Amino acid sequence: MKINKLLLFLLALVSLNSCVEYVDNGTEPDGPEKPEEQVFVAKLSEESEGEFVGDEFIFEATLNGVDVTSSTTFKVNGVAVKGNVYKAIKEGENAVLATMDDFTSTFRFTVKEKGEEEPEPTGNRIEYDDNSFEVKTTIWLLNVKSDEDVPYPYELTLQDGSKVLCTKWMMISTSATNVTNLQQVMDSDYYYLSVVYVPVNSDNTVAFPDETTTYFDEGGVKIDTEEYEMEDVEYTFNSVTSTDADYEGEALLENSNTANLFWNGAYMVSTVDLGSKPKNNALSNTNKIEFISKDKIKNLKITK
Numbered sequence: 001m002k003i004n005k006l007l008l009f010l011l012a013l014v015s016l017n018s019c020v021e022y023v024d025n026g027t028e029p030d031g032p033e034k035p036e037e038q039v040f041v042a043k044l045s046e047e048s049e050g051e052f053v054g055d056e057f058i059f060e061a062t063l064n065g066v067d068v069t070s071s072t073t074f075k076v077n078g079v080a081v082k083g084n085v086y087k088a089i090k091e092g093e094n095a096v097l098a099t100m101d102d103f104t105s106t107f108r109f110t111v112k113e114k115g116e117e118e119p120e121p122t123g124n125r126i127e128y129d130d131n132s133f134e135v136k137t138t139i140w141l142l143n144v145k146s147d148e149d150v151p152y153p154y155e156l157t158l159q160d161g162s163k164v165l166c167t168k169w170m171m172i173s174t175s176a177t178n179v180t181n182l183q184q185v186m187d188s189d190y191y192y193l194s195v196v197y198v199p200v201n202s203d204n205t206v207a208f209p210d211e212t213t214t215y216f217d218e219g220g221v222k223i224d225t226e227e228y229e230m231e232d233v234e235y236t237f238n239s240v241t242s243t244d245a246d247y248e249g250e251a252l253l254e255n256s257n258t259a260n261l262f263w264n265g266a267y268m269v270s271t272v273d274l275g276s277k278p279k280n281n282a283l284s285n286t287n288k289i290e291f292i293s294k295d296k297i298k299n300l301k302i303t304k
Contacts, residue, residue: 039064042072042098042105045084052114053091059084061098061105072100124173126192127260128223133190136177138245138267139289141170142206142297146273151206151302156197156215166197167302168217169209170274171235171249173263180288182272192249192261194219194233206300208269210237210247221251221259228253242294243267269294 042061050057059081061072074081075097088094088111098105121132144151151167158164176188185191197215201207219230233251240247249261268291 036064038103040068040098040100040103040105042074042096043107044109050088050111052112053088054114055088055111057086057088057109057111059086059096059098061100063100063103068100072098074098124263124265125261126173126190126221126223127262128221129257133175133223135173135175135190135192135261135263137175137179138173138263138265139171139179139185139291140209140267140269141172141272141274141289142269142300143168143170143274144271144300149271149300151271151300152275153302154197156199164199165204165302166199166215167206168195169198169214170195170272171209173261182287182289188222189224191220191222192251192259193221194230194249194251196233196235200302204302206297206302208240208294208297209235210240210245219251221253228255228257228259230254238264269297271297271300 040061040063042059045058045060048058049055059072059074060067060069061074061084062068069084072084074084074086076086076094078097086094091111091113093108093110096107096109098107121127124135124138126133126135142151154166154168156164156166170193172185172191172193174185174188174191174193176184176191179185185193195217196209197217198207198209199212214235216230216232216234219233221228221230231252231254233249236248236250238246238248243266244264245267246264248263251259251261253259270289270291272287272289
């Protein structure tokens, strides 16, 4: 009889322990489930491109990843912002407090002082490598035989195989002033020099570079002590009179960079004997340049 009572006691004890494990293992919930955690985040919008004083900075807010910007109030340094756009009035770090119902979020952003913008370059100049270099004198020189005062003739073969009779011109813009010979050009700080073929008129009289298509032969650009050989150059003539020229040049250089010329002002013309390779001979040419009128050059006639 005592044995039966002992067995019943042990069975009851095992049953009670099983119930405890059943509850502890979470098989049955112990009270109500916890609610989902609410995550409220405010920050600078990806659409915001503000950086400097005077720029607009755009804010945004999300609740569990859902956009709630329109329901959110933003304050910058304690001052309420209209909507979600803030126009910066001073440089420095700014603190933003965003609130929606019982949710809050904070973040910071920095405003930079806007430096003065570099003015666009103007005037007669060479532009190279994002820098501008002033030029003061422009000269167009027709290559002639000095003993005859007749232009050197050049028969140029074009890409389509046709041949065209041309003269050669040296077009120079330089930082030198009061130029009387080409050596002064070569010694100047800056120059933009090109030699171009210019087809003659139908009556074999001389045409000027602005009056027809020019074909590049050789040239160079000098910036301080560095000279860069030209690979090609194209000119755009806006207006040219007997005394003034408004035109631009764009040259491709040997280093694959470009150099641009901007000239709008008085220019001079003359003739000079530079032989068959004008640019090379110009390096040591000290003969005095006698500037003449365009009409005198126009009357020159080329002979083969």
